[in-house]
Amino acid sequence: MENHEYSVGLDIGTTKIVAIVGRRNDRGKIEVLGVGKAKSLGVHKGIVNNIAQTISSIKAAVEQAESSAGVNISKVTVGIAGKHIRSLQHSDYIMREHPDKYITDDDIEALKDQVRKLVMLPGEEIIHVLPQDYKVDSEGEIQEPIGMHGKRLEANFHVVVGQMGSIRNIVRCVREAGLDMEALTLEPLASSESVLTKEEKEAGVAIVDIGGGTTDIAIFKDNIIRHTCVIPYGGGIITDDIKEGCSIIEKHAEQLKVKFGSAVPELEKDSTYVTIPGLHGRPDKEISLKSLAQIINARIEEVLEMVNTELKAYGAFEQKKKLIAGIVLTGGGSNLKHLRQLANYMTGFDSRIGFSNEYVSNDKSQQLKGPEYATSIGLLMESLKIRDKSEVNYTQEEVVEVKNTATEVDTTNNVTEKEAEAQVEKQIVEATKQKGGRLTFGQSILEKVKKFFEEVE
Secondary structure: OOHHHOEEEEEEOOOEEEEEEEEEOOOOOEEEEEEEEEEOOOEEOOEEOOHHHHHHHHHHHHHHHHHHHOOOOOEEEEEEOOOOOEEEEEEEEEEOOOOOOOOOHHHHHHHHHHHHOOOOOOOEEEEEEEEEEEEEOOEEEEOOOOOOOOOEEEEEEEEEEEEHHHHHHHHHHHHHOOOEEEEEEEHHHHHHHHHOOHHHHHHOEEEEEEOOOOEEEEEEEOOEEEEEEEEOOOHHHHHHHHHHHHOOOHHHHHHHHHHHOEOOHHHOOOOOEEEEOOOOOOOOEEEEHHHHHHHHHHHHHHHHHHHHHHHHHHOOOOOOOOOOOOEEEEOHHHHOEOHHHHHHHHHOOOEEEOOOOOOEOOOOOOOOOOHHHHHHHHHHHHHHHHHHHHHHHHHHHHHHHHHHHHHHHHHHHOOOHHHHHHHHHHHHHHHHHHOOOOOOHHHHHHHHHHHHHHHHO
C-alpha cells in the first residue's frame, strides 16, 4: 500500500503513546487499518522530560501499528498539550492590492501569516492561528469571506501559543524515531473532531478531555472555537493520591482506580471492601471502597473547579455565551464511575461521555470505543483532512498542466474546442491510471458531478 493511500495519527500522551493508521472509505467514514500502543515512559504532564525513553516508546507504538496494518509508516500528525499551552484573542487586517478581484485562500493565508509574526513572550511560539469571524470593508460577522470583493480584510483570531523548547522536544523525538511530522495539532482540538457533532458546536459546548497528565478544554459556540486551555492535572494525580492515601504501590493504585473507583463517595456502601495482596509475604490489605471514593472525589472536585474557572473566564454563564449543549467528557479519565453526575452537579451543565468510534466504520470488536482513543482518532481525522486538501490542490494543478499541454496540441491540429475538452479529460484519466489506478479525492468528486449532469441530460 502506498503512503498516499493512508494517514497516521500519533498521540504522545503522559500514560500511553498511540499510533492509528487509517483511510477514508467510499462513504466518507474512517477505516482503521492498524493500531499500536506503548507505555509512555518519558512524558510528564504532557511535556517530554526524557528524550531517549520517549523515542523508544514512539518506535514501539509505530512498529506495532505497522505490523497490524501491514504498511510502512513515514509521516504522522502529532498532538501537543502540556501546562505550557496558553491562548489569546487577537484582531488583525490586511489591505488588498486588487479589491476588484475576489478574496481567495491566498488572502486568508496572507492575513494568517501576518498574525504569525506577532511578538510573543520570550521562549514562546505560535502553534495555531484560528480565524473566528471576518470583516470585509464595513461588513462584519462574516464566516466565509472567500469569493467576496473588498479592499480591507479583517478577522478575529484565536491564537494558541506554547513553549518553544517543549515543541522542539516533541519534533526531535518524532524525527529521531524515523518519522516526518505532517502537522502539530493541539490535542483538545483533535479530540473535538472525533467526539463533537456540528450541532453541539453550533449550540455551544465545552469538551473536557481528562488524560493521564493533563485535562484539556476547548469551548465552541456558533461553530467557532472560542477558548482553549490545558489544566496540568489528570488521571495520574488521582493514582498518586490513592497510592499515598492507601499506602500501596502505583500498579495496585491504578488497578483500584480503574476497577473500583468512583467520583461520588455517597453512592458507595460502608461495608464494601477490596483486598490488595501484600508485598513479599506481607499481610494483605483491605481497603474500603467508600474511603477510596473519598480520596478520588477530593482530587476530581479540584479538577472540576478548575474547569469551572475556565468556563467563567470564557463567559459560559452569561446568557449570550451559554453552552446549550453543555459539556462532553472524554479521555481515559472520563471512564471514572459517576463522574458525569458529579460534573452535572458542580458545573450546572448537562454532560455526556464522548466516545470516539462514531466516525469509525470497522470497529466491530469495539476496541476503539473507549474515550481514551478520542485524541488519537481526532489526529487521524486531521491527517486525513490535510491529505484530502493536498490531493485537491494537486488535482487542480494537474488539470491546469494537462489542459495547457492539450491546448497546444489542439491548436496545432486545428481541432474544435469540444474535442479539445474531451482530449483533456481523457489525458487526466490516463494520468491518474498511471499514478496508481484510482482517482484522487478531488477527481472522484469531479467524476461524480459529471456523471450527475449526464444522467440529468
